[in-house]
Amino acid sequence: MKKCFAKSWVYSLGLVAMGVIPLGGSAQGDGFPLLAMHTPLQALENSSQQTSGSLQGLFDELNLRLSEHPADYEASLLKSILLFREGQLDKALTEINALVARAPDFNLAYLVRGDILMAQVHGAKAAESSLLEHLTPEQQNQLKSLLDEARMRLVGGLVKHGNKLPRQLLALGESVNRAILVDKSQHRLYVLQRSGNDVPPKVVMDFYVSTGKQDGNKEERGDLRTPEGVYFVTSWIPKEKLPEKYGVGAFPMNYPNELDQRMGKTGDGIWLHGTDTGFFSRPPQDSEGCVVLTNADFNVLKQYITPGLTPVVIAEQVEWVDESDWLSERKELFAALESWREDWESLDVDRYLSHYAEGFWSAGFDRNSWASRKRLVAQGKTFQKIKLSDISLFLYPRRASNGQAMAVVRLNQLYTSNNYTSELNKRIYLNRENGHWQILYEGS
Amino acid sequence: MKKNQIAVLCLLGGVIVTASVYASSLGHARDLLGRGETAAALDEVEAVLKNNEADPQTLFLRARILATSGDSSKAIAAYERLIKQYPTLPEPYNNLAAIYAVQGKLERAREVLERGLSSHAGFSELHRNLNQVYLHLADQSYSKALRLNEDKSSDALELEQQTALTQVPLSGIALASTKPVVTKPLTKTPQPIVSASTAATTVPAVPVPVAPVVAPPVTPPLPVVNVPVAAPAKIAAPQTVVSQAKGEVGGSKNISGEVDIKGVLQSTLLGWAAAWSRRDIATYVGYYADNYQPDAATSHEAWVDQRRERIRRPAWIKVKLEEFDVQPGRDGQYVVQVIQNYAAKGYHDRNQKQFIFAHQADAWRIIDEQTVKVLAP
Structure with a gap:
């Protein structure tokens, strides 16, 4: 009864x-x-x-x-x-x-x-x-x-995303292996794992997360917002070195990244971290900008993160798209990179420079000084070979790039020429101008 | 066949004589319990149990005495024993749950009540108390969710207790009786004994031992019914439950057969305080006369609304009564003075209160309530 x-x-x-x-x-x-x-x-x-x-x-x-x-x-x-x-x-x-x-x-x-x-x-x-x-x-x-x-x-x-794929993550290099996606609107953190060379990455775990107290994208110090963009975990801080409120550990991220700095954003200390001892979880919008997990979840997540390597894409909404759309965007970006590589190898500096956006910058350079330097360097070259590998591709969350279509590439570049050889990991920001992907920032 | 019948009748005669002796002893023990003389009350029931060690009514009273005297582990054992021997009686489940509840062991209380309900789905008291337990557990859970109150003492819950068994399996008394006091043979041809498979009976709603058995020892014989202990007992008439909630009106008599008015009013007021404490507004209001008004300016309905609001507001309420004084008033009414300790979250007080009770609609009801004196808490 x-x-x-x-x-x-x-x-x-x-x-x-x-x-x-x-x-x-x-x-x-x-x-x-x-x-x-x-x-x-x-x-x-x-x-x-x-x-x-x-x-x-x-x-x-x-x-x-x-x-x-x-x-x-x-x-x-x-x-x-x-x-x-x-x-x-x-x-x-x-x-x-x-x-x-x-x-x-x-x-x-x-x-x-x-x-x-x-x-x-x-x-x-x-x-x-x-x-x-x-x-x-x-x-x-x-x-x-x-x-x-x-x-x-x-x-x-x-909610399961079935066969859909996140637009924000178009490729994962073998050394990076895993990436973190954070959907602020659904307070969900996804761990994606590389599954092979031409196979899309797979969601292996997902967790509830708390984010900043205030809605919107972070602009300045103290605005209590969680930044949106493509970030990387920079280091690991164990529990012993943290105040209690961070729980079992923390992974600092590189906010403000190169683009944020360029846009004049301020603030720092945006971390992935655990929960205050004595509390299990926190409300969805409760942090000062950090991405907060329960301690139990954080301990699981920890195994998937490599400081200095693991990318963290934070978006208001992760866009889950059909595989065909995902593949065509991926293909287009790979093609743009390949075209840049070929033109660079060709020793034709104008062809090479055509891949650089008007607003390009790098550490110590703007587009003009970059062009002059490249012209100068090219004079001594009889041949150069560029090999790109370990490529990870991320589409930048739209709101974070002021509505522009932008992408971030992380790759390994092996450069050999008649007078110089180098191998380095590069980070490249691209934006899409007049239907073409162009390099906005290049750094290592 | 004839031999068998005589044997049963011997037993039966024994039961009747035993019953009358035991009824007065039990009445006395109840009286002692009512006065708080638990040690003497216990002696009395132990004496009865010597001759009738499996009598449910006596065992039940013994468990109540143990519980009242504060020996909860013995009381728990006593109720458990009753439940084991008479699994179809609902009251032991109820009172056992009440002990666990007051100890704050609400999950145990819940489990015992569920167990009782599995054989007594219709016993409304078990339902009411189970609801109380669930409400309390829910509130505890909500307060943990919001981290409102880490105070352990709020775990305790007072449940309504049963004071007597309403359905006693007669066969339980007869067959479990090991040492019949009298075994006077009967000569008259007995009525056919009703077999277990064809009959069931309800025992009078008034608890058996409190009404002195006045049946003559020879004729007519009590209907002997071999109801198996495990058979589902009939549900008590609803009035019985109501009158118990109102303090056993007309049920509680002392040895001389007079109504123990002091005991009745005392337990009525305790029930009133318990209803208030668990913020059960419907039961609480039921202790007052139907047309009760606190003063000429406040209608009964307005008063009920006011009480509902006040009683619901605090997260918890505890009302404890002490030092009862009962005096006869005019027109058959009674004046009860008592010290009332009221505590709610963040507030407590202590007052000398005076109640006037009138007998209305089969129950003693409050027709007037005054605070006589404010005491130092």
């Missing part, structure tokens, strides 16, 4: 979630935080993005996550929420009880548990927790933050 009632209540919630019945007024949801979460699943239903399809598919996915990483607390949380929405209250409670036992600081898990317990109360359709009814404004904000986190974890954790 008790179970039936609760079941029908949760079932109707499910219908609300699926958009089958409209959410009538607010009376229905009073006191039930999870009821306020009809939007993410509805968004899932309506979105063009693919979920794993059936509900069973979602459960299979979560069980797989748990079998691969038993400490994947988010998978356990989402499983419990799905069970709750399916009306399987006992199973949902068992799952969430096991979760809070293992992650006793996971505030959101306690919120979900509260709702599941509340739904067990006989006749609880409009049952109210007097505790939730009498929150101070500050506590109401805390509750809202937890719901935001739940929403983000539901969307980020259940």
Whole structure:
């Protein structure tokens, strides 16, 4: 009797979630935080993005996550929420009880548990927790933050990109091997792994992350925004050398990068880091600009990062596109690089310089001084050979480049000539002018 | 066949005589418990148990005495024993859960109540208490989610307790009785014994031992029903549950057969305080007369709204009563003075209160409530 009632209540919630019945007024949801979460699943239903399809598919996915990483607390949380929405209250409670036992600081898990317990109360359709009814404004904000986190974890954790590929990452060199993508709008961090020479990289892990308190792209010191762009992890700081609020470790990144500096952006100390001891996770928008993971997730992520090498692309939205679109953009960029390499090898300095944008700069050079130097150097050459390898290609997040189509290349360049030989790792920024990719910055 | 019948009747006679003796002893023990003399009450029930070691009503009272005396581990063992022997009785589950709840072991309380409900889906008291446990657990979980209150003491929850068994398996008394006091043979031809497969019965809603058994020892014989212990018992009439919530009106009598009004009003007020403490507004209001008004200017409805608002506002409330004084008033009413300790999150006070109770609609209800004196907390 008790179970039936609760079941029908949760079932109707499910219908609300699926958009089958409209959410009538607010009376229905009073006191039930999870009821306020009809939007993410509805968004899932309506979105063009693919979920794993059936509900069973979602459960299979979560069980797989748990079998691969038993400490994947988010998978356990989402499983419990799905069970709750399916009306399987006992199973949902068992799952969430096991979760809070293992992650006793996971505030959101306690919120979900509260709702599941509340739904067990006989006749609880409009049952109210007097505790939730009498929150101070500050506590109401805390509750809202937890719901935001739940929403983000539901969307980020259940939306799958299927066969689509991230436009921001078009190639991964063999030494770089892995890249990090951060989607600020969905508070999700993806780890992508190189899978071969002409095979697209694969998402191997994804995590919920907290980002800056303020919306938008970082412009200046103290604006509490997370920068958008193509960055690289520069170093590793262990727990022992960090204040407690950074949790189990930190990876500083090279914000402001060459483009940011060129654009006059200020500030520093944009890191990937863990969570304050005593807290499991933080609200979606809670940092001063850093990208924050739970300590458990950070410890998993740590294995995938090589300081000095691993790229981190941060975008408001990672663009997931069909493989054919992805391949054509990749092809176009590779062709531009190859054309630049050939023209450079040809010893025809004008052909070579035609690949450089008007606004080009490098350390100590602008386009003119760069041209003069290249002309001078070319005089002594009888031949030169350039070999490019280990190429990684990133499309720059649009908003971060003021709407321009831009790309970042990281490659290994082996230069040999009659009088000089060098091998170095280069970073090249390109922008697209008049339908052609041109070099905007070159440095090593 | 005849031999068998006589044997059963011997037993039956024993039961009846034993019953009357035991009823008065039990009544006495209850009375002692009501006065807080738990040691004496325990002696009394132990004496009864010597001759009737498996009697559920006595075992239940013994468990209550142990619980009241604060020996929770013995009380838990006593309730567990009852549950093991009489798994179909709902009250032991209920009271056992109440002990765990007050210790803050809400998961244990929940498990015990669920267990009780698995054989007693219709026993509303178990449902009510289970709901209380779930609400409390939910609030605990919410407060952990928001990191509101790390105070461990808020884990404790007071649940409504049952004071007597409403359904006693008669066969339990008869067959478990190892040392019948009297074995006077009966000569009259007995009525056919009803077989287990064809009959079930409900015991009178009034708890068996409190009403002195006045049946003559020979005729007519009590209906002997061999209800298997595991058979689903019939659900108690709803009025019984309500009257218990209101303090066993008309049920609690002392040995001389007079209503123990002091005990009744005391337990009524304790129930009132418990309802207030768990912020159960419906039950709380039920302790007052239907037309209760705090003063001429406030309507009953306005008062209920006001109370609802006040009772719900704090995260938790604890009301403790002490030093009961019951005096007869006019028109059969009673005046109760008591010291009330009220505590809510961030506030507490201590007042001398005075209640006037009138007997209305089968229950003692509050018709007037005053704070007589504000005491130092």
